[in-house]
Amino acid sequence: MKIALKNVGRRFNKEWIFRNLSTEFISGNSYAILGPNGSGKSTLLSVLTGSLTPSEGQISFSDAKDIPVEDIYRHISLAAPYLELVETFTLKELIDFHFKFKNFAAGVDTKSLVSILGLEKSANKEIKYFSSGMKQRTKLALACCSDSPILFLDEPTSNLDVQGINWYHELIEKFTKDRLTIIGSNQIQEYEFCKEHIQIADFKQIN
Numbered sequence: 001m002k003i004a005l006k007n008v009g010r011r012f013n014k015e016w017i018f019r020n021l022s023t024e025f026i027s028g029n030s031y032a033i034l035g036p037n038g039s040g041k042s043t044l045l046s047v048l049t050g051s052l053t054p055s056e057g058q059i060s061f062s063d064a065k066d067i068p069v070e071d072i073y074r075h076i077s078l079a080a081p082y083l084e085l086v087e088t089f090t091l092k093e094l095i096d097f098h099f100k101f102k103n104f105a106a107g108v109d110t111k112s113l114v115s116i117l118g119l120e121k122s123a124n125k126e127i128k129y130f131s132s133g134m135k136q137r138t139k140l141a142l143a144c145c146s147d148s149p150i151l152f153l154d155e156p157t158s159n160l161d162v163q164g165i166n167w168y169h170e171l172i173e174k175f176t177k178d179r180l181t182i183i184g185s186n187q188i189q190e191y192e193f194c195k196e197h198i199q200i201a202d203f204k205q206i207n
């Protein structure tokens, strides 16, 4: 799986968030998109997931052959602060719902996913009663335990305590092999395993 960008830029009104970004994201590698609050990490992630169109330049998705942008969602899993869970579902119902649209990663099923989460006692609890850390773990586990070849994680450790951050590292270790993993972050503990770094500031232009 490959995502290729050629001179890609995105602006909102007259403000360029980034410009002249040419790079490739390739399966088997992990990439960190870095920058302070408001620099454009989520904007670039939205372009890479195909949910936001570049204002200039070209983006292409390919596996053995080209994948049209309107189909790329089939190949992607995403966990992000702006993605809401269905609050009226219990954890088990949420897992069943999610995996109507995605397949489980090898060796995972509903029971083992609840166990990976360490939330056996909350399997029948509605998501609206989950703490913010429990919700964040759930988002990460749903994304990581899906069999999609591309994994996007935006601010993956938000709301996680030290124990939760260690749990995140184990999840990454177990479920990112051979995938294309892209992390939007400004915290080292979220992306220290990523060999490739993209600093949004390197693609800023003064208006």
Ligand SMILES: Nc1ncnc2c1ncn2[C@@H]1O[C@H](COP(=O)(O)OP(=O)(O)OP(=O)(O)O)[C@@H](O)[C@H]1O
Pocket: 012, 013, 017, 035, 036, 037, 038, 039, 040, 041, 042, 043, 044, 186
């Ligand atoms: N739909 C939009 N319309 C106008 N401006 C927007 C829109 N979305 C984002 N922006 C602007 O783009 C810039 C980058 O925002 P973005 O959310 O990508 O940053 P970020 O690096 O992810 O920030 P954070 O670390 O705080 O999540 C900000 O100035 C933001 O106000």
